Amino acid sequence: MTATMIPLVNLKRQHVFLEAEISEAIAGVIAANAFIGGKEVTAFEDEFAHYCGTDHCVGVANGTDALIIALTALGVGRGDQVVTTATSYFATAEAIGRVGAEPIFCDIDPDTAIFDIGLLEQLVTSSTKAIVVVHLYGRPAQMDHILDVAQRRGLFIIEDCAQAAGATFGGKRVGSLGDIGCYSFYPSKNLGAMGDAGAIVTNNQELALKCRKLANHGGIERYEHGLVGFNSRLDGLQAAILRIKLAHLDEWNQQRKKIVRHYRELLDDPHVDHLTYPENEDHVHHLFVVRVSDRDQLMHDMHGLKIGTAVHYPVPLPFLPPYGESGFGAGDFPQASQHAKTAISLPIFPLMKEEEVRRVAEALKKLANAKS
Numbered sequence: 001m002t003a004t005m006i007p008l009v010n011l012k013r014q015h016v017f018l019e020a021e022i023s024e025a026i027a028g029v030i031a032a033n034a035f036i037g038g039k040e041v042t043a044f045e046d047e048f049a050h051y052c053g054t055d056h057c058v059g060v061a062n063g064t065d066a067l068i069i070a071l072t073a074l075g076v077g078r079g080d081q082v083v084t085t086a087t088s089y090f091a092t093a094e095a096i097g098r099v100g101a102e103p104i105f106c107d108i109d110p111d112t113a114i115f116d117i118g119l120l121e122q123l124v125t126s127s128t129k130a131i132v133v134v135h136l137y138g139r140p141a142q143m144d145h146i147l148d149v150a151q152r153r154g155l156f157i158i159e160d161c162a163q164a165a166g167a168t169f170g171g172k173r174v175g176s177l178g179d180i181g182c183y184s185f186y187p188s189k190n191l192g193a194m195g196d197a198g199a200i201v202t203n204n205q206e207l208a209l210k211c212r213k214l215a216n217h218g219g220i221e222r223y224e225h226g227l228v229g230f231n232s233r234l235d236g237l238q239a240a241i242l243r244i245k246l247a248h249l250d251e252w253n254q255q256r257k258k259i260v261r262h263y264r265e266l267l268d269d270p271h272v273d274h275l276t277y278p279e280n281e282d283h284v285h286h287l288f289v290v291r292v293s294d295r296d297q298l299m300h301d302m303h304g305l306k307i308g309t310a311v312h313y314p315v316p317l318p319f320l321p322p323y324g325e326s327g328f329g330a331g332d333f334p335q336a337s338q339h340a341k342t343a344i345s346l347p348i349f350p351l352m353k354e355e356e357v358r359r360v361a362e363a364l365k366k367l368a369n370a371k372s
């Protein structure tokens, strides 16, 4: 018997389901000849701001640009330090470096894989200008504590919401809690475009206007260039597609929660180490990550059973080549290092079937137990 492949993410299922609607929307953009800006972009920005509970949304070209533009608009640059997590996708640190600032990495809390709020304040110096919070894997960070530190120390908070579209903290959407929120709509994110796309959300009108100008060559009107900006705009086709998908985001996130509940029941096993999932938050499970020993061999064996897995992320950010000069060594960032060695992401996507969850869980359990 040859089992079918269960990939880490299968976008085809949601696309088959939405195909007619998406085709119609694409035809509408072509008919309107509105490829950069236009009605779909404005409508998506309004709908996404409303969804996030913020006054403003500025569509941009991708999530990395959202971070770069947000940091630039806040005036973060050369000579400034920005505290962020040791465990994230490279773009989080890259954006800080791109504006000329220095990322200061914070080790993670092993229970959550999010930066350890107990260590956070010790990293703040007189040069610290901002904190970039990452709602990693779809889990909202402990924003009450982070806001308290930021307020006391006079720091900006940028929320990297790339993995957490739909997540809430204390009843508020991520991105609406700090000074500014940055979203990626990379295709595999919880809200994904069919290409690169991103957005910035904020309640600060002045900041929103500055971001909008920065994203469009420094001005709103044609040939207005009051600032040296970027060319980083959300395009009409992506906006039209995102509007359709936004209407399904909550339902898809509910499906992710159900899949995780199922996984956790099936994977209640001494050889499978789970992250914790506290009560006072709304996790949207962009990724489902557990920790196992002998992880690389296990991934190889899972692949042999036609189950796709991945590692988020194999190297903690401070150990990547751009930060090689910083003098970190073995023993630094012990929690992020241990997590990087043992973390494995299992398949999760909306419309994943119950029998697929079972097949993945049973394979992992069997392999993890055979190794011990």
Ligand SMILES: *Cc1c(COP(=O)(O)O)cnc(C)c1O
Pocket: 062, 063, 064, 065, 088, 089, 091, 092, 134, 160, 162, 163, 183, 184, 185, 186, 196, 197, 198
């Ligand atoms: C995906 C991602 C980004 C970058 O988004 P792009 O749209 O790919 O530029 C930034 N931060 C995190 C945590 C991400 O997962």
